[in-house]
Amino acid sequence: MSWISALVLLWLAVFPAQADDDWDPSLMDQAVGVEPFGRPVTDPEQLQHITHDIAAGLRCPVCQGMSVADSNTEAALGMKARVSELVAQGYTGEQIEDYFVLRYSTWILLEPPKKGLNWLVWAGPGALGALGALGVGLFWMRRRAQVPSPPPPEATYDDPYAQRVLEELDS
Amino acid sequence: MNESPKTGPKWWILALGVALLAPLVWILHSGFGKDPHAVPDAMTGQVAPDFRLQSLDGDEVHLEDLRGFPVVLNFWATWCGPCKIEHPVLQKGAESYGPQGVVFLGVLYGDEPAKARPFLKRYGSVYPTLIDPDGLTSVDYGVAGVPETYFIDKQGNIVHKASYPISWPELVQRLEGLK
Incomplete structure (x- = not known):
């Protein structure tokens, strides 16, 4: 048996159900896939405030340039409800943004990352x-x-003869 | 006699202008070909989010229990015109491919069961329609409007998302690929 086969067998022995782990209903129910990084928010006022802040950074998918926080469409209400639920569970703003980006791409963010x-x-x-x-x-x-330098002032001669010579030259 | 300095064309200015304008033209060109209201599909290729929802008949449907079967998940509403156009196509699909193991599920989006029941009674209902309280499952699937149909393979992965009323030829093509 080659060492590669041995390694594969060892891998399968250690992680026998790796493929099945992809379908984990508890993680899917949480909808984010990872544990919350923050603490659960229980105070209703704080929950509303944080939810609004996060929703203000998300684009309403059925509106024209409007945030989820500002919209009362079905889509926005559902998204607000999900944000509120995730905040209450202790998910951070960044985790919640990741959750939406995973589903709608970065298009969902009003400010591109x-x-x-x-x-x-x-x-x-x-x-x-x-x-x-x-x-x-x-x-x-x-x-x-x-810019050309200003021309030197024209020479003037008091001498009538010199003046006449100049006039002759100019004509 | 002094000669004035030779003034040829400023090629570097032209090159700089082209260098600045080319990306702009490229961005505009690529943007004009797209629907500005279209929400990008980020779900295809991902594992279908699990859900446990009640049907209009009161039965509970858990997506995980359907693993091993191809699933067609259609989000719809009675107030949605295109959904009415699509409805007979999906009914026909469920009648034809249901016996072959393809599971069809409807999810009511932003609508009331009291409106959905008479609709289904009138237009037919051969597969369960699920109620999505607060629209949370719709958000999990990245639904932006209706109709939207998700094709989920036997392994539970989303292989295609249709954000438009699906036609019979496309439905057949997708289902043949799912079997």
């Missing part, structure tokens, strides 16, 4: 503004360097 290509959204306007300012600055400096 600051990672990956999303940095373009956050840093793009500032970077473009800085680039524009740099361009304007460079243009202004070049323009200033190219």
Whole structure:
């Protein structure tokens, strides 16, 4: 028996029901899949406040640019109820956001997370503004360097002869 | 005699402009091809969230108990026009594929059982419709509106989500893939 086969057998002996563990109703009932990181919230006022804060960061899926907190549609009410339930169980805001992202993708977040290509959204306007300012600055400096110096004052001569010679030259 | 400095085209300015505009054009181009109201499907490929819901007839349905059978889970409502169009397709599907082991389940979304019962009596009901109090199961499935139909394989994984009224040819194609 090769050492790989032995390793596989050992693995199966230690984790015989690994595949079945994927379907864990208790975890699915909790709907998040992990234990809450925080403490259960029992105070109704605090629960409402935290629920509202989290719901304010979630996009209502059937509204136009409205948060779940601001909407009274069926979809938003269901989402608010789920947020409230998870907060009451002790799930943190980040865990609850993950729960929704898992189901609706990052589309559900009103503010895109600051990672990956999303940095373009956050840093793009500032970077473009800085680039524009740099361009304007460079243009202004070049323009200033190219402005011709004022011509020297024309020579004047008090001598009538010299004045006449100049007039002859100009004509 | 002095010559003025040679002023050629500013290629670097052109290159910078193109470099700045190209991503913008790409973003706009990709955005125009999409429905801005469409909610992305993040559920396909995931394990179907378990639920334990009561049917309109009072029976309890536990999804875990159906493991080993393909499941078609349809979220619907009586106030939803497209659901009425889709209803006969699903009924026909349940009649044809039910005997072959495919389980059809309806979940009432944002609606009342008192309205669903006469609807089903009038339009037919060959599979159970479940009541989802507070819409929590709908949220677990990432439902954004109705109709939405989830195709769950024998292992309990979501293999497809249809966020539109499903047609008979598509239903047959999906079910043949599930069997």
